[in-house]
Amino acid sequence: MVAIRGYLISLLLVAGATAICELVRPHLIPTNMVMVYLLAVVAAAAKLGRRPAIATAFSSVLAFDFFFVPPRLTFSVAEKEYLVTFLGFFVVGVMISSLVAKVREQSLERERLSHEAEKARILQARENLERALLNSISHDLRTPLVSIKGALSALKEEGGRLSPEARRDLLETANDEAERLNRFVGNLLDLSRLEAGALRPRIEPCDLQELIGCAISAMESRLGDRNVKVELPQGLTLVPLDLVLMTQVLVNLLDNANKYAPPGGSIEVEARVTGAWLSLTVADRGPGAPEAELSHIFDKFHRVQVPEKTGGTGLGLSICKGIVEAHGGRIAARNRPEGGLAVEILLPLQQGAEEP
Amino acid sequence: MKESQEATGQRILVIDDEAAIRRFLHSALSSDEFILHEADSGHGGLSAAAALRPDLILLDLGLPDLEGIEVIRRIREWSQVPIIVLSVREREDDKVAALDAGADDxxxxxxxxxxxxxxxxxxxxxxxxxxxxxxxSSGDLTVNLNLRRVTVEGAEVQLTPTEYDLLRLLITHADKVITHSQILKQIWGVAYQDQPQVLRVTISNLRKKVERDPSRPRHITTEPGVGYRFKQAQP
Incomplete structure (x- = not known):
């Protein structure tokens, strides 16, 4: 089919060249019309390939002879000189066809090769990422299970020999780790729902103070002796958002701040309305993050390297990003001049608001 | 179905298809206070509820044979036995539907x-x-229902009639979650059922009057995506 189409187009090119020659016939001697036909051959070579180009050259000779070489509208030739013109045209046409077609084939081949190399590279990168994700997930799932299984088996098998303090410690470990596992599974589910596009925010006017209250109360048991300072605009501020999802965002941010804030230190939550945007900032007095990592901390499974074993699952912040973006908002992290990390969320106060 | 012991404790019916969860509840709850009965399906749960007349039902929403909501509806056709629904975090809508269908918590x-x-x-x-x-009374909050008088740390606070009605509704269901639509229907009427803003505004104002720190409410707590709960402080 493609081959036939090429030959049909070559016939159209010849017909076009013939039409142009007919238009300029009063002003040109027939020999110069060969140039117009040559143009058709070059076009055929560049776009259609070698064989249609040779066919173009051949039919050009016939058309030229028939329409323009006297006596016109016959294939007979009065002056024998035209036979040289025909031969010259045909040879030049075939050579041009071959050269142009070769260049075309080479560039197509190069394009195909680079396309394939790119595909292989993407595939490799995806495989690497998937392997890293799988490693990370199985590590994060298994670590708490190791503690839970260990603590429970110690109690079951050696319970009689253990001191009451040791038994209480083991039970607390198992309980804390079960909670950690539950949070991780929750985060994994959130992330997969976000990626599947199944987590659509149900946006309603919500009380800003209520939002922050929900997040703090969900974090209460994990905060220990760290204090959360809340700074809110005066009066009631109703903001359009999904209370459940945005509570989850604040819990994750508080949890993150809580991991890095020194014991007894404080975490600051500040909300401001600036123009058409609500700004929510969660800031800690921890070590902050290396500047180069600031733009990556919202990437899936990215962990800022910290000396102690405070590392989280690397999921919390990427979920925050997903939820905030599903609200049409932005999230960014910066180091505070006085030390510590500040994460700021910008949410549009009206649907379809412009960028800040 | 399994009888735990011959005792005078309250009869609890557990309807859950997961054997491990029934086993854990059985071990954790069986005592002089409670006698546990078990059913592993919705239909089994319905007939057990009819036969046993339990004092309380613990119902898993994810049953294989019958929607948990349907189980609640069928029980509510003839009984007001308290039903507590057990469900995973991701299903806020299911919880609201269960509560609106008549579950207690x-x-x-x-x-x-x-x-x-x-x-x-x-x-x-x-x-x-x-x-x-x-x-x-609960912690620093006291409500005199005869006099419609509310005090916080002994000092009287002035509530608007709507704020008072809302507080009264919450304390008459103390420790129980009430969904947004249940509150809207009872305080503002059916016409306001789809206007949660009025509820949010009133809750916010009420908290400013009765909570020491409205950002960390002790009395009126929010169940995100579900409703509100008045948390009664243990005396």
Missing amino acids: YLTKPFGVGELLARMRASLRRSAVQLSEPVF
């Missing part, structure tokens, strides 16, 4: 036994007595 899986016991006792208490005392 819900617990998010996984849960601690302490929390479960508190919810069970609160539900059993409520079904036994309907707020007979004219004076309700």
Whole structure:
């Protein structure tokens, strides 16, 4: 089919060249019309390939002879000189066809090769990422299970020999780790729902103070002796958002701040309305993050390297990003001049608001 | 179905298809206080509820044979037995639907036994007595239902009629979650059922008057995506 189409187009090119020659016939001697036909051959070579180009050259000779070489509208030739013109045209046409077609084939081949190399590279990168994700997930799932299984088996098998303090410690470990596992599974589910596009925010006017209250109360048991300072605009501020999802965002941010804030230190939550945007900032007095990592901390499974074993699952912040973006908002992290990390969320106060 | 012991404790029916969860509840709850019965399906649960006349039902929403909501509806056709729904975190809509269908409360899986016991006792208490005392108190908050008088740390606070009605609704269902639409229907009427803003504004104003720190409410707590709960402080 493609081959036939090429030959049909070559016939159209010849017909076009013939039409142009007919238009300029009063002003040109027939020999110069060969140039117009040559143009058709070059076009055929560049776009259609070698064989249609040779066919173009051949039919050009016939058309030229028939329409323009006297006596016109016959294939007979009065002056024998035209036979040289025909031969010259045909040879030049075939050579041009071959050269142009070769260049075309080479560039197509190069394009195909680079396309394939790119595909292989993407595939490799995806495989690497998937392997890293799988490693990370199985590590994060298994670590708490190791503690839970260990603590429970110690109690079951050696319970009689253990001191009451040791038994209480083991039970607390198992309980804390079960909670950690539950949070991780929750985060994994959130992330997969976000990626599947199944987590659509149900946006309603919500009380800003209520939002922050929900997040703090969900974090209460994990905060220990760290204090959360809340700074809110005066009066009631109703903001359009999904209370459940945005509570989850604040819990994750508080949890993150809580991991890095020194014991007894404080975490600051500040909300401001600036123009058409609500700004929510969660800031800690921890070590902050290396500047180069600031733009990556919202990437899936990215962990800022910290000396102690405070590392989280690397999921919390990427979920925050997903939820905030599903609200049409932005999230960014910066180091505070006085030390510590500040994460700021910008949410549009009206649907379809412009960028800040 | 399994009889735990011959005792005078309250009969609890657990409807859950997961054997491990029934086993854990059985070990954790069986005592002089409670006698546990089990059913592993919705239909089994319905016939057990009819045969046993339990004092309280713990219902898993994810049953294989019958929607949990349907189980609640069918039980509510003939009984007001307290039903506590057990469900995973991701299903806020299911919880609201279960509560609106007549469930008394819900617990998010996984849960601690302490929390479960508190919810069970609160539900059993409520079904036994309907707020007979004219004076309700919880921590620093006191509400005199006869005089419509509210005090915080002994000082009287002025509530608007709507704020008072809302507070009264919450304390008459103390320790129980009430959904947004249940509150809207009872305080503002059916026409306001789809206007949660009025509720949010009133809750915010009420908290400013009765909570020491409205950002960390102790009395009126939010159950995100579900509703509100008045948390009664233990005396």
